[in-house]
Amino acid sequence: xxxxxxxxxxxxxxxxxxxxxxxxxxxxxxxxxxxxxxxxxxxxxxxxxxxxxxxxxxxxxxxxxxxxxxxxxxxxxxxxxxxxxxxxxxxxxxxxxxxxxxxxxxxxxxxxxxxxxxxxxxxxxxxxxxxxxxxxxxxxxxxxxxxxxxxxxxxxxxxxxxxxx
Numbered sequence: 001x002x003x004x005x006x007x008x009x010x011x012x013x014x015x016x017x018x019x020x021x022x023x024x025x026x027x028x029x030x031x032x033x034x035x036x037x038x039x040x041x042x043x044x045x046x047x048x049x050x051x052x053x054x055x056x057x058x059x060x061x062x063x064x065x066x067x068x069x070x071x072x073x074x075x076x077x078x079x080x081x082x083x084x085x086x087x088x089x090x091x092x093x094x095x096x097x098x099x100x101x102x103x104x105x106x107x108x109x110x111x112x113x114x115x116x117x118x119x120x121x122x123x124x125x126x127x128x129x130x131x132x133x134x135x136x137x138x139x140x141x142x143x144x145x146x147x148x149x150x151x152x153x154x155x156x157x158x159x160x161x162x163x164x165x
Contacts, residue, residue, distance in 0.1 A: 002028070004061035004092075005148025006052075007140050008069075008085035011035055013048055014140030017059050018130065020152040027130040029059065030141040041080065045087050052091040064092040065151035067143070068101040102150050107143075110150035122146050 001021075007014035016030035033051045035044035056064075066089065069082055092099045102110075109115040111125040123135040123142045129149055136142040 001063070001152075002059065002061045003148040003151050004056065004059065004064045004097075005144040005146070005151065006064060006066040006088050007143040007147060008067060008081055008088055009140060010041070010044055010048075010080040010084040011037060012138065012140045013052070013084060013088065014138070014142070014144035015052070015055060016136070016141055016145030016148050017061060018145060018148040018152060025129055025149055025152045027126075027132060027136070027145055030136050030145050032138055032140050041083075045083065048084055048087050049091060052088055053094070056091055056095050056097065061097060063151065064097050064099045065147045065155075066092075066099060066101055067107070067147050068103045070103050070105070100151050100155055102147055102154075106154070107146050107150040110154050111146055125149075 001019065003018050003020065005016045005018065011034065013033040015033065017028040018025050019028050033048050035047050066085065069078060069085065089099060105115040108117040108122055111129070112121050119139065123139070126142050126145045126149065127135045130145065136145055
């Protein structure tokens, strides 16, 4: 089972692809989709859309896990991140891939056992769970892998589908 994790953002959207086999999770690929700050918003969204759709087409994930927006101090930021998240959802849904959503609290809980864990703790657990030599960089890619791992470790529908294959 291949799971694409997405950490939404307008300037940087992290993505991470993991494969779950039985109880093992391994990172296959990860990276970021970057847009230039002074580019008009609609051009940024088109770039995110085309790039993410190309990743989905090439990597053929079975499921997508995406971070659910939780809380932002800056209202202007949350709106643009929500819009970029919508672009990511459209990419997955147009490819008929099931989408699952997780809050940052759920991701931290799944990886560290503690919902208020620090970002560094989550990144270290991504490294451990995926048997990597180093923490993935940039942080957005590590966050996307964490979201995919959270889905692989906690989603009961995934577990039942894995058994039936």
